[in-house]
Amino acid sequence: MQDAWSTYLAERAAMQRHSGRWRHRSARRIGDGIRDFAGNDYLGLARDPRLAEAQAEGARRYGAGARASHLVSGHLEVHEALEQSLAALTGRPASLLFSTGYMANLGTLQALCDADTRVFQDRLNHASLIDGARLAGARSRRFHHGDLRDLERLLARAPDDGRRLVVSDGVFSMDGDVADIEGLAATSARHGAWLMVDDAHGLGVLGEQGDGRVGRAHGIERVPVLVGTLGKALGSAGAFVAGSETLIEHLIQFARPYVYTTAQPPGVAAATLKALELLKAEPERRDRLRALIRCFRGEATTLGLPLAASSTPIQPLVLGNSPRVMAWAAWLAERGLAVGAIREPTVPPGQARLRITLSAAHTDADLDALLEALADCQARDALTVRETDKEMGREASP
Template sequence: MVDLKNWLNQQREKGGLRSLRPVIRRGKGRLTLAGDDAQELLDFSSNDYLALAEHPALIAAAQEGLRRFGAGSGASRLMSGDLAVHHELEEAVALLKGKEAALTFGSGYMANTGIIPALVTRHDRIFSDRLNHASIDDGCRLSGARLVRFRHNDLNHLEELLKEKRGTGTALIVVESIYSMDGDRCPLRELVQLKERFDCLLMVDEAHATGVFGANGGGVIEEDGVGSGVDLAMGTFGKALGSYGAYVAGNREMIEYLLNRARSFVFSTALPPSVAAASLAAVQLVRQEPNQRRELHGKIDYFKGLLRTGGYGADLGPSQIIPILVGESRAALNKAGLLQKQGIFATAVRPPTVPEGTARLRFTITRHHSTADLTLAAKALLEIMA
């Protein structure tokens, strides 16, 4: 048994202890922290990139779902919890991702920990990017397959490892299309060529790409035109789609297999109807309103432009997630505190979420941010990083 007191003290000393502090949402990307109502903060930590969580269409859909079907779905999909709205949602997701079919999960964490062990066993290999999300890592571990991790976004390294360790069983390559803590983008076209050469399955986590990239919001997979080369297009409803839950899209056979074999799907209660209805409204909106996506990208470019002209030299990446590297955890916490004093809420992301020595402020841009908000945040950021 871990010595709890000792562990907590050690974490506290090195600035690694996490704690919860409720936020009170004030709408339009603003919040206050419980116990400190006086200071309104601009939220630069949210994944609600398209500001859909407060969108009237999502709220109305959720309310209607609640009114008609109640608060919970009452059972797993394979028992009596399977509602028409789950199927409508899956059809809409399949269309968005350019795939034959889709399956929903309780969350992204559950999707990744359910899908991967359903696909590979101890006789197989998984080739996983070193910076993949913890839920992917956990899915890989649960599967018992031999895990081979390649250097982040380094396809030469992946190729070397495939040559050396591909083996004869199933080989699964897993990546994110936009990396959650670095905001950089996976070279999917080249990756698809590699997966075909080495006869692998390819799974892409589009948690941070769906809704934000692609002409219809179908993610980097859509933007790069690689839909047919990706066997499993996974993503969440809890980020740009403003709701909660997750999905995987693939061919009919794959989805039928997963609904039989993914344990986090089979043995878990179906998404509440109100949540599924809100997600459905969001999937429809991202297809119908490309202007929201354009507006978001305009804001991202504006913010990055301010940082560059202000002399910030480090790479700002290609997406709405902007990692401001600080180094040590304590220093990152300290900088987050300084920003907070200036009305900016940006979380310090520390190990083990990111590798040792790469603690950072993770800035995310959302459609809530006005030009004035972005200008204020850039000025504050430049000041504390000077």
């Protein structure tokens, strides 16, 4: 039996390597001189010393860990305070903490859906949303990305024999574009469906108060189920679901990833409370981020880089194929710049890209270094193509 497993693991590893999809990790040391354009610390809060001190103080007061699940003895006053603050930020009556965004989506879909539920998802939704519907056994259809007419068609054709749930990201993590919440809400309402939005990449960044793509602008009547994460713009870790008290109580009773998981470390909750305080007190972080986005897009357009249509901190450069993406990422790494090299199956075939993310913590010098390096990548790429053509006896046209 062990030999069969060893063979299986070796075969899968070989297939992954052969396809050019092999993933690897590299351990970084803080202060190693790398300019990070790959992370999701959009407001620069992750390394703010005030969050670190709040986390340390929370650990000193409550302990390093919560010691039990929320429903046993792990739900502490700091968790309660954080849930109340997140509900207030998003304009909802209540919220519920989860240990990760993946768990929040799995738990919510598992608790809301079953074989009698019809789920309609945007094709580019995060993997956790797709997996959640599958694990729930729901009958799922996926509509074309951002295509309300296709969603309307699917809803109209579906038998009216049970509950319906429309699910979308608020900001799409690989493209950086934003969902049409108004359109999704109106379409869902016409067909008696609830709308669930995962606003992981919008929370803290978008909205007048950093309340996200959904937040207060789209209340509980339009978006009954709102998911947000704490490990991106808020700089800490974990996630939450916000909605009606009835919804939250339902999740407390039936969301298995919530019921059977040790509660979030109290120091992390304390750090997140500090992040929410800074989100309100320092709107200039969002102003700085918006300025960087405008500058980057303007300069990248001048360079002729293959920009995607994104007004968020996620700025993809779609290069097409995996070898080209990996070559650009390696050239950038040579200059001390970390970017996300995104390949299949995370994105569709032919859509491999550099996923560049901007942060309010980036300096003008950081941005200049990135743009200079990208221009160099473009020049090296063109040279590589010409040399390849010559080697194959196909001199490139002038």
